Amino acid sequence: MHPPPPPPTTTTKDRNDTKPSLSVANFYGLQPEGLKNTQHESSSTTTAATTTSPYDCYVFVIYCPNHRKVAISKPDDRPIVWLPFTTSLITSIIDDYHYTDNAYNGVMIILTDNNENQMKILRQQNHPQPFNQCQCIEIFRLQSPQTSKFVVRQTYFVELNGSSNQQFVCCQDNKHVKWIAVDELLNNYVANLWGPELIQFLRQSMKKPILQQIQEYSLEKAYHFLPREVPRNIEESILRSARLTEKDVERLYTDFVEHCYPSTYQTFESFRCYMEKFGFNRRDCRLNSLFNAFNFKNNGFLSFHELLLGLATIEPDTVHGEWRVRFIFRYYNNNCTGNLDMNEFQKMISDMNPGLSSSSSAESIDLKMKQSANEIGTKIVNGKTVITCDDFVLAIGQHRFRGTSSLCRSTKSLFLQISRAMAAKALKKSDKFHNIESIIDQFQGICLNCKEKQYRLACHSIKLDSNGSIIDVSQIINYHNNQLKSPEELAAINYSNEFQFNMESSAPNLMIKLIREFHPNKGTNKKPNGLLENDKELLWKLITALCNDMNRLLDHEDRCVRILSPCYVIGDIHGNLDDLLTMEQVLWKRIPCVGSNFLFLGDYVDRGQWSVECCLYLMAFKILCPNKVTMLRGNHEVRSLQIFYSYKKECLRKYGETMGEKIWEITNQIFDKLPISATIDGTIFCSHGGIPKSAKTLQEINQIPRKLPEPEKESPIAWEILWSDPCHQQQFIEMCNFFDIDHHDTNGYLNNIRRGTAYHFNEFATTKFLANNGLTKMIRGHEVPQQGYQFHFNDGKCLTIFSSSHYCGNQNHCALVLIDQQQQIVRIIRLDTYNKF
Known part of the structure; x- marks a missing residue:
């Protein structure tokens, strides 16, 4: 556990006593981290109120019995799922006579998408109401950590009446709300839940009669495990061991509530968003293990006490007792079976012995693992050799198994970071009011505290010639001496020196330079030449260096990669070096200074005559711009297909039996680890072939093994994504x-x-898969449209793109896609490569 220091948190504004009426200005869909400012202007008056989370609010479970659908929130930037809600600054439910009317108004706001004209029509006395009931199912009081006063979250069950009504059509998605099937929610098919209340409230409201619950969470409950002089239980012992004070618990409680509210728990999506402030990358594979370890109740979401105890457990100086040992066991028990299998135990042994983690020491790790397993004791469960949690705890307690004390620890105190962040936040408080437009612009993220980033000065300045090529690089004066402090920044300088700006000797730069120089002399389709055919030793050194770097990069990428726009999506290349270098001249000639992201959909090899050169170029591009370039796997990045088609023959023809076989195998080892799919802006699903029949969610895709030498046998999900096609x-x-x-x-x-x-998949399957994951469109390759692109289905929600012209002698064009969230546009771009042959 070695996260870098966290970014600073954001300003939280004070709440005053102004009490505005509920209005269209109060509704924003899902905005955890609070609607910190609300302002409503009427024709005659303007009222303003500043709030800080937590705040009084109405939460709605809006159910349509005709279609068995429920309304969920619909943020613009991430596919976060929670209940729609409105804010209302009510000081006391008992004193406020109109709280039910406010709830009715909130429902109207949500159902009409803030359309005042439609709301007026629906409120007319002779007009049938769009819902049968609006019944309060929970009143939840939460003690605000800032003021010690209680705020109220009221939850209402709203059942639409289903009557024919020309003025109101049920289950219509709008700007803030979308509708999903109840069965998908109850069967846990919906990804990216912000909090578990969505499912809890829905299950509660499905029961008849509906019972009202009244619950409360106070500071007193938050202090439940506050350590006494003599700890009463193991939970208090771990907090005392971490030297936590009442103030530490209060600060974490404040941080937790501000992050989660209106939810009061953390799901995995909320947890990894929260852990970003401690320096974790959202893609960090350790976060899933940490979540499992924190979640000792094993119910799929974290309470405040689970977060408190988890953070205390990974503090640098926490005593290594039974609580930590069980925490470590849960951390490595990724399958959550309660027993460590040998693969999970091997990962633990590797982390305990970092000096043995190289591939050359695989036998040493295996020997160490067997010795350690004998020391602990194993059992056979369901035909597998496993280590039980009790045996693991007992072996460490009796000192038969040593070395676990260093596992699962942060290098710095996370509670100290929270304390500093709170102090910085207090200094940045402001009473300045903003208008509604500025509020909407300000809260474009899911959690502003987690979203705010601190910009870092680049290590070098560069000079570009008139063609956009880098001709001079210089380190910024005194930057190293005066500002660099962390190992991460020093590593960034070394990376820049070695890879990005060393145009003469670094493997990726040299590879791209050699391919550019080779291009005019590459030969013809009938008589193709090969890169460095006369200097195979140099070629092998370069390929080995590229593959080593690619391995390190791919070890940290999800199976479904999250990408932000602007992003160019590029389809099949198939060894077409002419089109690839045309794209370079048009889109990214300033390597490594590229502004957009680039997503390649796979099929880099086979069919064309320069597959070797194309895949080496793209690997070098990826290494030079690791956070800008994503390479997905295509169905031709599989050995069995390459043997049948041309890639293996090309390697052997250009470089001989021995060297050709080595080049073919080492590049395929990289193909084995390429991601399977990606999402752009959390809205567009991208893959080579299509959607999987064997998986409903992106989480299932992310569980695909990282290395797949034979995907057809090892992962049906991956194989279906690589091979499937849309069908009208x-x-x-x-x-x-x-x-x-x-x-x-x-x-x-x-x-x-x-x-x-x-499989073939139709529009119904596509719509269901996209809806399950909060997505709206998909882009794929795998087929050859004559114009280079083709839309499928009535609304064009599926797009095929192909980026290799004259494929196999056909008269097809080369096309690609530009995704631009700022303009909210998907733009098709065709390159003028058609008449070059």
Whole structure:
């Protein structure tokens, strides 16, 4: 556990006593971290109120019995899922006679998407109401850590009446709300839950009669495990061991509430967003293990006490007792079975012995693991050799198994970081009011405390010539001596020196330079030449260096990579070096100074004559711009297909049997670890082939093993993503009729008879997969449209893109896609490569 220092947190504004009425200005969908400012202007008056979370609010479970759907929040920038809510500054439910009216107004705001004209129509006495009931199902009082006063979160169950109403159409997505099937929620098919209340309230409201609950969470409960002089239990012991004071607990309680509210728990999505402030990257694979370790109740979400005890456990100086030992066991028990299998135990042994973690020491790790397992004792459960938690705790307690004390510790006190962040926040408080437009602009993230970043000065200045090429690089004067302090910054300088700006000797820069020089002499399709055919020793050194760096980069990428726009999406390359270098001249000639992100959808090899050169170029591009370039795996990045087609033959033809076989194998070892899919802005799903039948959520995709030498055998999910194709409804029905299958029973998937593997998927399957994951569109490659692109389905929610012109002698064009969230546009770009041949 070695996270870098956290970024500073953001300003939280004080709350005054002004009490505005509920209005359209109070509704913003899901905005954890609080609606810190609300302002409403009427025709005659303007009222303003500043708030800080927590704040009084109304939460709504809006259910449509006709379609069995429920309304959820719909943020613009991330697919976070929670209940829609409105804010209302009520000081006391008992004293406020109109709180029910406010709840009705809140429902109207949500159902009409703040459309005042439609609200007026629906409020008319002779007009049928769009819902049968608006019943309070929970009153939750939360003690504010800033003021010690209680705020109220009221939850209402709203059932639409389902009557025919020309003025109101149910289950219509709008700017702030979308509708999803109840069964998807109750069966846990919905990803990225911000808090578990969505499912809890829905289950509660499905029961008849609906019972009202009254709950309260106070500072007194937050202090429940505050350590006494003589600890009463193991929980108090761990807090005392971490030297936590009442003030530390109060600060964490404040931080926790501000992060989660209106939810009062942390799901995994909320947890990893929270841990970003401690320097963790959202993609850090350790976060899933940490969440499991924190969640000792094993219910899928964290309470405040679980977070408190978890953070105390990983403090640098916490005593290594039974609580920490069980925490470490949960950390490595990723399967949450309660027993460590040998793969999980091997990961623990590797972390305990970092000097043995290289591939050359695999035998040493295996020997150490067997010795340690014998020291602890193993059992056979369901045919597998495992280590139980009790045996693990006992072996450490009896000193039969040593070395675990260093595991799962932060290098710095996280509570000290929280304390400093709170002090900085207090200094930045302001009573300045803002208008509604500025509030909406300010709160574009899910959690502002977690979103705020501190910019870091680049290590070098560069000089560009008129063609955009780098001709001079210089380190910024005195930067190293005066400002650099952390190992991360020193590593950044070394990376810049070694890779990005060393145009003469670094492997990726040299590789790109050699490929550019090779291009005019590459030969023809009938007589192709190979890069460095006459200097195979140099080529092998460069390829080895590239593959080593690629391995390190890919070890930290998710199976489904999150990418932000602006982003260029590029389809199949298939060894077309001409088109690839044309893209370079048009889109990224200033390597490594590229402004946009680049996503390649796979199929870099086979069919074309320069597959070796294309995949080496893209690997070098990825190394030079690791956070800007993402390479997905295509179905041709698989050995069995390359043997059948041309990539292996190309390697052997250009470099001989021995060297060609080595080049083919080492590049395929990189292909084995490439990500399987990506999302852009949390809205667009991207893959080489399509969506998987075997998985409903992105979490399941992220659980695909990192290394897949034989994806067909090792991961049905990955194989289906690589090979599947979209199919229009009429064609889908015709195929079903041909095979005497009722298309209603297929769930939108049918065996892909054209490919001989994987599936055809129709619009129904696509819509369901996208909805499950808070997505709206998908982009894929895998097929060759004549114009370079093709839209599928009625609303064009699926787009095929192909980026290799004249594929196999065909007269197709080269195209790519630009995603620009700022302009909210998906733009098709065709490159003028058609007439170059």
